[in-house]
Amino acid sequence: MNARKTKKNRYYLVCLIALLSLLPVLAACSSNNSGGSESSSTSPTSPTSSESTSNTPNSDHEPVTLTVLTWFVGPNQALFDKFHEMYPWITIEANTKIDKAVVNNVIAGEKADLVFLDAGLSQWLSGDLLEELTPYIQKDTRIQGTSMAKGFIEAFQTGGKQWVVPYSDIPMWIVVNKEMLHKYGLDMPSNDWTYDDLLEMAKQATDPAANDWGISGLVDEFTSILSMANGSSANYRFMNEDSSKSLADTPAVLADLKWSQELTTKWHVRPSDLEKEKLGMQGDSVKVFLQGNSLFTLGADWNLDALKNASFEWDVLPMPVGKAQQATIHQAGPIGIPKASKHKEEAFLYISFLFDIEAQKTMIENGSGSWVQDQSLFDYYAEVPVWQGKNVDAIRLNSKMCCYSADPKVADLVTLVDSINGPLGGMITRGGDFSTRIPAVQAYNLKAAETRKALGW
Template sequence: MKRRGHWKTALLLGIVLLFSVVMSACSGKNNESGGTPAPGSESAGTPGASASAPPSEEKHDPVTLRLITWNNTYQELYDKFHAKYPWITVEADLIGGADDNGIVEKTAALEAAGTPADLTWLMDFTPYLKGGLLEDLKPYMDQDENMKNVKLPEGFFESMEIGGKRFAIPFVDVPMWILVNKDLLDKYGLEMPSNDWTYDDFRSMAKAATDPAAGEYGLTNDPIFAGHFATAMAVANGSAPNLAYMNADLTQSVLNSPAVLADVKWMQELMTKDGSLPGNKKAAELGDSVSKFITGKTLFGIGYDAVLESLSKEAKFEWDVLPFPKGKVKQSTYHIYGPIAMLAGSKHKDAAYKWISFQFEMEAQKWKIDHGANASVISDELNAYIDQSPLWKGKNKSAVILTKDMGSIAPGPTIPAFSEYMWWQPWVSEVILDGKDPNSVIPLVEAWNKKTLQLRSEAAK
């Protein structure tokens, strides 16, 4: 009897063990197919379970992106991008100046050598579109989930589209401010103006702070006063619909109109009548003391990203910023949108697009604020960050925020032959800083207007 009972017990244990194995196998199959793990099993969280092990990191081949640019101040941002994408390195390929022809030549040379560039800064689409050198960014951006959640100013990307194709995007938004030497304000008994000051305020203060015997002048002899400041004034006065003296639909320059020429003459009188603007002849005699705001010898200068960093580190006097003054119609400042494009010949387009998309992430946006540019992305967090940025500590932060949304954006890439028209700056500079007859610009403007219309017509065929 004992032996028969032992046999029954062994048989029962065998059945139980077999049932356990079957159930365990079924449970394993359920886990593989996404089923819920059995409570208490290793795949439900027991240490050492293979199902809970993190996936192995995706491996990438190293990529070096070649960016053709005329600016070498972005290495820190390249490094931040590399920290996020360790397999991608951005290498700046510098050219001598902001010259689209030079970039096109460089692009062609690199492609011929079998080492094509991936990205480029540009000013005018015209020379690139002829050779089919630019990649349409719109398909990439339409599939970018991160970009779908970014809020940007109306028309931000559309300003760089032609025929439904987006050949570039604004890499950076560089605003301009009036720099104020607060030590000279005190010396000449002047008060810091409010942010809604006028061009008449600007002129009277500059004249009051001019004392040639002391080598001090109201205005820095900066060509930007003749270039960017003068065209912003034309917009503020209602003399021109757009910056760069362009008309409403960006097809013609109105620099040759009586209203604009009157504004240019007003600027010229800062030198010829008031003496607050030294002019090129006097500046040649006095040197850097009146040609650079950082010397502390001028009351007002022009501030933008490339100037502000050195000023914050090296100035020996107290300085601050103001928005450009109010004109007869509105208050407007000058913004530069730096276009960046992906080259069609790039062998690393996915990596190149990552660099483009990275520009609109918080880390990159805050870096740009810290270096004197605007945040392009509309965000309460970024507006609040201005208070935290070391660059703006103790400064007129309300002017910084006001300028962000105030004024006009410099037109450019979509206008045929715009890079040639950029010569309006020396045209106007010769009038304001050298005393040349304002009417001397008229034939130059008329010739360019004719050329840009002709190129526009040819492109439409």
């Protein structure tokens, strides 16, 4: 009798579940018959946390664990946690045991569902190691419904195809020691200050006898940003418009390199390498800045934890205005999906999630920027603790400036860095004739053209 009652109860339960599953269909039919607006599947949706591409947090799914290969986790953990909160059946675990480059782990056959690329696309595509994201993006209502800067997605396309998108938007800015400002009778400049303003202020705050300096660092990235602001190059690392060619052999870029070098060799607002060694100013530029005797340095979100421990008051300024524009560099790290992944749909769901308002807010909370254009995000910069009491308008301004790092589109990126940009950076602080690097630039450009042709770029 009890067994018969149990079977009867199960029968009613199955009927009830079947009836409930029909309700959304009946509602949709009723909506279409009543002449209502189109459903969300045929029109863009706003990228809010209540929307998703093809899955919803309440759906019944088997648990999935995604493995991401990356050098570091850092602020990405907050994004992983937020994603899991929205899609609780998916967990992201990071593998940070990288064999010199992430691509080596994938070539070795290690399990991976997402990868943070760190050496450009050349080797990945020559080995046919990545899933093309174009078909996924074209049908993703969240990404399609997102307002972004013109050409943002296209900036990460290569050969007309989308292999990666950014996993972060980290615009760089200037950090200023406000106690040094007061000491030398200087005022906080306006957000439309220029590179000439920076130099003049650095001169006034430099007193080698007192071991006070106008500048700590401001070398590699800074000079590349200066070149973009002056219109000498169109892209990061002194590259042209489509990042197919280095312009480090052109008169305009060579002049920018000299201007940056003269911060040390002519104006002496930055100590030379030998002076830094004698004065105990070794280490990265922010570490030196935290000693309290430098007026300016270059900052980004990864410096915020260190800056929180400063013994003096500091603030932020946007990158200065150059001869052509006010520019910064958005360190937009690329993320992709290996072809060998067994969870490609779930992996792309994480990529789609990065365009969500809640994900973008998490980035802002970490001190990063937001590539999604939305008033709520613009307002949110002033609400997060990390920018309380700081020049938040500078951060907002930097978030809207050009230019995004186009490293994925750079053929033979490692060669570019090792043979051109690295040696140029050394000459900025140690001295030297930049024209001696012209043969290396021309050799790289020849090799890059051959590589791009072979890859069909």
